[in-house]
Amino acid sequence: MGAILLTIICILGVGLGIGLYVSVTIGFTALGVGLIFSDRPVWDALSYLPYNAVTTVTLLALPLFILMGELLLRSGITERMYDTVSKWLNWLPGGLLHTNIVASGLFACVSGSSPATAATIGGVAIPYMSKRGYDQRMMLGSIAGGGTLGILIPPSIVMIVYAVLAGESIGQLYIAGVVPGLILLGLCLGVILIAARVRPALAPKEASTSWAEKLAGLVWLLPILGLIVAVLGSIYAGVATPTEAAAFGVTGALIIAAMTGRLSLSMLRETLLATAATTSMIMLILVGAFLLQFVMAFLGLPVAMARAIAAWDLSTLQIVLACCVIYLVLGMFMESLSMIVITIPVLIPVLDSAGVDLLWFGIVVVMLVEASMITPPVGLNLFIILGLARRNELNDVGFKDVFLGVLPFFGALIVTLILVLIFPDLVFLLVRQM
Amino acid sequence: QNTTWKSVALIRDSKQTTEKWAWLNEELQERTDGALSLDLSTFAELGLTGTEFIRFMSTGLVDAGELITGYVSGEVPIIEGVQMMGVYDGLDEAEQAYDAWTEAVVAPNADRIGGTPVASFAFANMYLWSTFPMEDLGSLEGKKVRVFSTAQADYLTELGAEPVTIPLAEVPQALERGVVDAVITGPDVANRTQLYEVVDYVTDLMFGPGAGWVVVSDRAMSRLDENTRTELEGVWDELQTRGWELANEENQTNLDAVIEQGVEAKVPVPDEWKPRLQEIAKEVVLPAWVDRAGGDAAVTAFNDAIAPIVGVEAGE
Amino acid sequence: MKMRTVLTLFDRLITAMAWASGAVFVALSVYITISALGRYFGLFFTRGNDDLSSFALAFGSTFGLAYALKIDAHVRVDILFSALPPGLRNALSTVSLALMALFAGLLAVYGWTLCFESFGLGTRSVSIVQTPIWVPQACVAFGFSILALQAIRMMVELLLDQLRVRG
Ligand code: NA
Ligand code: NA
Numbered sequence: 001m002g003a004i005l006l007t008i009i010c011i012l013g014v015g016l017g018i019g020l021y022v023s024v025t026i027g028f029t030a031l032g033v034g035l036i037f038s039d040r041p042v043w044d045a046l047s048y049l050p051y052n053a054v055t056t057v058t059l060l061a062l063p064l065f066i067l068m069g070e071l072l073l074r075s076g077i078t079e080r081m082y083d084t085v086s087k088w089l090n091w092l093p094g095g096l097l098h099t100n101i102v103a104s105g106l107f108a109c110v111s112g113s114s115p116a117t118a119a120t121i122g123g124v125a126i127p128y129m130s131k132r133g134y135d136q137r138m139m140l141g142s143i144a145g146g147g148t149l150g151i152l153i154p155p156s157i158v159m160i161v162y163a164v165l166a167g168e169s170i171g172q173l174y175i176a177g178v179v180p181g182l183i184l185l186g187l188c189l190g191v192i193l194i195a196a197r198v199r200p201a202l203a204p205k206e207a208s209t210s211w212a213e214k215l216a217g218l219v220w221l222l223p224i225l226g227l228i229v230a231v232l233g234s235i236y237a238g239v240a241t242p243t244e245a246a247a248f249g250v251t252g253a254l255i256i257a258a259m260t261g262r263l264s265l266s267m268l269r270e271t272l273l274a275t276a277a278t279t280s281m282i283m284l285i286l287v288g289a290f291l292l293q294f295v296m297a298f299l300g301l302p303v304a305m306a307r308a309i310a311a312w313d314l315s316t317l318q319i320v321l322a323c324c325v326i327y328l329v330l331g332m333f334m335e336s337l338s339m340i341v342i343t344i345p346v347l348i349p350v351l352d353s354a355g356v357d358l359l360w361f362g363i364v365v366v367m368l369v370e371a372s373m374i375t376p377p378v379g380l381n382l383f384i385i386l387g388l389a390r391r392n393e394l395n396d397v398g399f400k401d402v403f404l405g406v407l408p409f410f411g412a413l414i415v416t417l418i419l420v421l422i423f424p425d426l427v428f429l430l431v432r433q434m
Numbered sequence: 435q436n437t438t439w440k441s442v443a444l445i446r447d448s449k450q451t452t453e454k455w456a457w458l459n460e461e462l463q464e465r466t467d468g469a470l471s472l473d474l475s476t477f478a479e480l481g482l483t484g485t486e487f488i489r490f491m492s493t494g495l496v497d498a499g500e501l502i503t504g505y506v507s508g509e510v511p512i513i514e515g516v517q518m519m520g521v522y523d524g525l526d527e528a529e530q531a532y533d534a535w536t537e538a539v540v541a542p543n544a545d546r547i548g549g550t551p552v553a554s555f556a557f558a559n560m561y562l563w564s565t566f567p568m569e570d571l572g573s574l575e576g577k578k579v580r581v582f583s584t585a586q587a588d589y590l591t592e593l594g595a596e597p598v599t600i601p602l603a604e605v606p607q608a609l610e611r612g613v614v615d616a617v618i619t620g621p622d623v624a625n626r627t628q629l630y631e632v633v634d635y636v637t638d639l640m641f642g643p644g645a646g647w648v649v650v651s652d653r654a655m656s657r658l659d660e661n662t663r664t665e666l667e668g669v670w671d672e673l674q675t676r677g678w679e680l681a682n683e684e685n686q687t688n689l690d691a692v693i694e695q696g697v698e699a700k701v702p703v704p705d706e707w708k709p710r711l712q713e714i715a716k717e718v719v720l721p722a723w724v725d726r727a728g729g730d731a732a733v734t735a736f737n738d739a740i741a742p743i744v745g746v747e748a749g750e
Numbered sequence: 751m752k753m754r755t756v757l758t759l760f761d762r763l764i765t766a767m768a769w770a771s772g773a774v775f776v777a778l779s780v781y782i783t784i785s786a787l788g789r790y791f792g793l794f795f796t797r798g799n800d801d802l803s804s805f806a807l808a809f810g811s812t813f814g815l816a817y818a819l820k821i822d823a824h825v826r827v828d829i830l831f832s833a834l835p836p837g838l839r840n841a842l843s844t845v846s847l848a849l850m851a852l853f854a855g856l857l858a859v860y861g862w863t864l865c866f867e868s869f870g871l872g873t874r875s876v877s878i879v880q881t882p883i884w885v886p887q888a889c890v891a892f893g894f895s896i897l898a899l900q901a902i903r904m905m906v907e908l909l910l911d912q913l914r915v916r917g
Contacts, residue, residue: 247783
């Protein structure tokens with residue numbers, strides 16, 4: 001078992017380290033390990049598993065959320081929403097930094113993806129803020145950090161994938177994420193408030209807005225509210241399943257784009273191409289992840305690991321803490337979905353026999369996945385924000401700046417995680433009301 | 435020289451796995467003085483859907499495993515004939531039918547399923563789990579029922595229901611929110627997934643059991659010496675007996691458990707419903723299967739093997 | 751036909767495939783919305799939504815692969831990478847593309863094998879409409895094939911560039 005794990009880590013480490021494509025690295029790790037440690041024709045899995053990966057209906061929500069984000073960004077609605085939120089919050093010390101967090105939280109109510117949220121809000125915020133004298137690290141960090149709300153506040157792709165693997169209810173996971181999501185949102189605002197008090201130079205003083213302007217701006221929140229009703233409302237009214245609800249989101253975004261008059265052939269073309277690129281990139285990583293999962297399970301690794309952890313005779317809390325450490329370390333290097341796909345089948349039997357509530361653990365996992373998006377060296381949100389910064393000609397910004405900027409928000413995330421670990425009721429509070 | 439058979443079961447937490455496969459592993463080791471043992475995983479752990487099983491057996495990736503009747507209907511449709519709605523009056527009849535079907539259809543198709551069917555088994559009977567009471571067969575009129583096979587869809591459409599397909603993971607919430615009104619599954623799954631939280635009624639509509647065969651690949655079989663192969667004959671017989679005993683046990687204990695949780699049960703199927711259900715089997719479901727499975731050969735197989743047990747005949 | 755014409759046509763094919771992949775998701779979304787509303791109001795019931803969704807996902811996941819490679823959307827971890835001297839960087843990029851070509855090539859070969867087998871056996875999906883399964887399998891295999899070709903093309907172009915710089 002040790003030799004297999006070590007080989008996996010070595011091949012993955014070298015491949016990622018020298019900058020090979022993530023999907024290809026994972027795929028060849030699977031095939032290499034299968035070739036070394038099994039005398040069976042493991043490569044035959046190449047026929048079925050990639051096909052299984054790209055026909056898993058539960059993954060359909062992922063491209064649909066990406067598509068919705070792209071449509072909304074190009075319809076101009078995201079920009080208007082951002083503008084309105086800023087009118088309400090710019091009197092706070094920290095100004096538009098608060099807007100980044102709240103706008104991310106709002107967008108998270110319709111988007112189930114963390115990178116999609118960061119990309120959508122960042123696409124509006126960076127050009128808006130970059131000429132106003134905000135501290136660049138704090139600006140980029142708040143967008144990358146705020147983006148993580150995308151998967152803790154429902155809907156959430158990570159929750160859908162977890163629910164499938166752990167046999168939990170998607171709807172219950174959605175509800176369970178609301179309170180921790182709001183706590184995280186509050187803590188992020190708190191971080192900005194404190195930072196702006198300690199170092200006022202971080203953010204310029206924004207001009208105050210009249211009440212008339214504030215109230216008038218609310219009109220631009222209506223499209224997003226409409227989408228929330230379409231996506232979450234359709235689930236809870238019994239009209240649609242969570243996957244179908246993502247389709248409602250796309251249809252809604254199409255209607256909104258048509259109403260703003262931005263829907264044109266060239267706009268649609270750009271949207272479709274961007275969606276295709278992001279979707280296929282993620283799906284190829286999942287193809288690799290399916291192969292790795294197959295080889296690991298075929299070599300009996302999940303069962304062996306489960307037995308090993310069981311033999312340590314840890315207490316329930318110790319097991320959960322061990323999982324947290326494993327995820328934080330894995331999360332530095334791995335892409336979020338493949339991390340879940342690979343680890344959850346291994347951990348579920350162990351957790352189950354230790355009496356851990358899998359719904360609660362799901363929320364813990366989602367927060368650890370959020371952490372993985374903003375920890376170096378592999379952090380999807382960090383990459384997306386860095387890319388956006390470059391596109392907006394902030395050329396002196398490096399990966400280090402984005403990482404240092406997101407650190408305070410990483411702290412807020414860890415505090416939320418600790419709260420959920422100490423008070424599991426934060427997760428069950430709303431679930432019991434339903 | 436020691437041999438390990440790579441084996442795949444459908445689910446980890448069924449008694450078919452925890453008790454039957456575990457027993458088989460011990461028995462094989464005992465009878466071969468440790469020369470032969472099992473290494474078991476499940477389809478889900480491997481990221482498989484179960485339909486790849488045939489291919490994986492023939493390439494030598496796995497040596498033994500569960501061939502689930504419904505999962506191979508796409509590749510060898512004639513096998514699906516044993517999983518007929520509206521014909522079985524309880525698990526005993528289904529057991530006899532599966533036994534007959536092994537000889538008549540499954541074993542002769544060994545080359546198409548990649549190995550020898552050594553023992554049939556079932557998980558449990560399948561029932562209708564609904565949020566509405568089944569006063570009579572008319573109660574299904576206009577109700578949305580989650581189904582997972584063509585035969586089920588045909589059967590329920592004939593009873594006035596609307597078949598709906600949604601992923602298994604979304605079923606509990608769909609029932610709770612009224613996206614669907616009922617679902618077809620066994621008491622074992624229903625109890626494990628706490629379906630009693632979202633449904634109030636369970637009804638026997640003669641869906642038959644979720645069942646299949648333990649199949650051993652020809653490659654694995656041919657590597658055993660003659661003595662071992664003869665020695666194992668007795669093991670397979672007992673494997674089959676245990677498989678169906680466990681099915682009965684899982685069916686009853688889990689049914690009792692959900693009734694304990696307040697689910698109102700109409701099991702077994704009321705006598706006055708049987709004629710209508712058998713009629714649908716004969717007029718609609720069986721002919722549709724005969725079409726899929728290639729005509730006359732299917733009719734003959736069904737009438738020779740299953741009709742004498744259940745008293746329903748397939749027509750031309 | 752000149753090589754340049756072939757390459758231009760190939761570029762158009764890649765972009766058209768990506769476009770189609772996005773369009774399939776739009777069409778599917780609208781279809782699912784209508785079908786869920788129809789079901790909720792008891793107006794009409796559509797059969798085979800699961801098959802349609804899984805086929806659309808298969809198509810949409812694979813037809814954009816080559817385009818994503820072309821616009822450099824496939825993720826790589828470039829922290830260590832960006833610190834290396836340009837010569838080594840180019841060499842590693844070539845290796846990356848070669849391995850992408852190999853991986854996609856393997857997926858394509860196995861994908862076509864699966865597709866032909868399903869076609870030969872007449873395998874149908876295990877669902878309520880039982881559609882022939884070789885159609886989506888052919889789409890997937892085709893997507894992987896085009897990805898492999900694009901990777902080879904980019905690798906060759908990169909190699910030629912390097913030769914030109916040295917020569
Ligand atoms: Na969300
Ligand atoms: Na990370």
